[in-house]
Amino acid sequence: MPDLRAFLAGGGEMARLIRETDWAATPLGRIRSWPQPLRASLSIALRSPSAAGVLWGPDLLFLYNDSWSAYLGDRHPWALGQPVREVMADIWPALESQIRRVCDEAETVNAVDMRLVRNLGGRVFDSYWTYSLLPIGLEDGTIGGVLAQARETTEAVEKARQDHFLLELTERLRLCETPAALLDAALSQLGRHLGAIRTGYGEIDPDGARFRILACWTDGKAADISGDYPVGHFHRAASDPMRSGRTIAIEDGEAPGLLSDEARAKWRSIDTRAAIVVPQMVAGRYGAVLFAHDRAPRSWTAADEALLAAVNDRLWQYLSRARAEAALRRSEERYRRIFEQSNDLIFTADLDQMITACNPATAEALGLPREALIGRSIRDFVSEEGFEQTTRMLRRKVEHGGTTRHEIEVHRIDGQPLCWEINSALTMDESGRPIGLHAIARDVTDRRKAEERQRLLVNELNHRVKNTLALVQGLALQSFRDGRPAEEARAAFQERLAALAAAHDLLTRESWEGATLTQLVEGAIGHHNEAGRRIDMAGAEVTLGPKAAVSLVMALHELATNAAKYGALSVPGGRVALRWTLDGGDRLRLEWRETDGPEVRPPETRGFGLRMIERALSADLGAAVHIDFEPSGLVCRIEAAPAGRAA
């Protein structure tokens, strides 16, 4: 008699368990009575290297192999012979219709990477399965049960999903230009992918004491916790492991003994029970952190950790690049602003001395818009010799390196000459070959003009001093001649010097540009005019040039001195009337008339004073001078040519 239980041989641990189980009291009955199709199917299942089992009878009682027992956890061995809807209660709603189809329609079901939401002792999680369900026919043609084969593919599916996620994330990050955009993209993608309530990215201060959450994504309900915190703020015990680069994953912050009361209160205030925090080591230092939070307890998987670590890496990489680019842009912007706003003239040219770029100051100095300058030769703005000079400078730099500094006359586009001091150096390509030059020039036209003006002024001053000394020499020679008493000669000389000095004072005050006749008269003879009663002066407003002014002052001084010595001013009651007019607006007529003085007789010889009056005025003012010794008093008429005034 054949052993009706032989089909169980070689079926592993589960086969032994099945054999040792007393089935008599179950709907399956003694093993001996099990129909051939059941025995055959079970034999196959038990020998299958992958998870396999048989669901048998109207209640679909579950018989499974060793591999399947590993999937059942603590429900094994209870599950053996139990109705499948009880063994797999958590996924039964998803399976029931499929199994009905197998049993009622004799169809085969093949599922690939089917998502099944598991619930084991209240822990809910996704799982993925690839399985087949085959009908087991009885001899009468009805379906007695289901042969099931299953393989959990959760890991592979999640790996593939993560790979896909990371690929998409990388694509997106590539398009982000600013750190803010990068963080926004990465945190929101990660948060949605994980189904978290919050994700965030923080950076740790160089001294490791504080960290700043730079950006935070939330599901819309959770609070944004961006901000500045001391390290250890949310979980003190986590800070040390994190400093050495270890991930912290907390399934439930409410678990007894895990968090301090203070920390737990913080977690509650931000509606968080589960957290995973992945540190990023930067140059061997705890530099940054990426985290995800959940409202409910959550068992973070190795895949979650790997995902966060991968996102953290990418984020760091792209952030560093974006920051470097931003810094470069800022730096470029800064230099561009200097270039744009500089008062100095900055330009570049190629080795053929064609202008390749220039700043607005250069364009303005040369009188052309910038676009019109670029592409023009330096030759267009300098003379032939000037171009030889710039070419020589360029050759010197190419041959000996360094910079050159030279002054050159440059012509604006309208021909106006400018003097530029140019500093320039070669621009090199990566291999150190010269490809052009960059130059900074300063317009020194005004400085050169000022220097020239200065030189002329010093020269002119020298001339005037010498001339004045010659004048003094003349006054001395004239004052001390003719055998006059020394006392008198000295007094005359001193007065003449004083008059000359007064005239110069006046001219200095007027910047040597001339003085008005009224001022000159006041200065020359004011001191003879006792309380304004002796000399009555009136005339038009006339400005005299420096030389004419000095001559006129000297002449008036001589007239007044003469009057004080021999004429109207030598006696009490004597008076002088001084009148001047401008004829035809331009010709100066001046009359000095003495009255009420001693009777006048023409002198036998004319002294230096009167001689000088005639000579000086005729020479310096182009004046005709008439001195009449009328008995009532001396009259001097001066008629000055127009040219005399401008000198």
Next chain:
Amino acid sequence: MRLDGIRILLVEDEAIIAMTAEDMAAELGCLIVASAATLDEALAAAARGGFDVALLDINLNGVDSLPVAGRLKAEGRPFVFTTGYGASGRDPAYQDAPLVTKPYRVADLKAAIAEALGR
């Protein structure tokens, strides 16, 4: 060496200095036969002639008197520059012409006139 009777054309815009020059010339026994204070007068006087040597102020009231020097040189008439600018103010074309700087002494004037006359 005497300069008695030497006839002088005096070109000088400053009256007092001209008077000084006249006195010095008199002291040397020379005669001022013509005076000019402007470029035009000086050119006219140079054209008229009748003098042995000219005293020529380089700067006539801001106007350069070189045209007069040119005329004198062309006609072979001796002249002496007078100037307040110093020797460096002399045009390079007349480096050889005698020059006295203001203020000058009788002896300076005498030596310069003698040099101009080739004595």
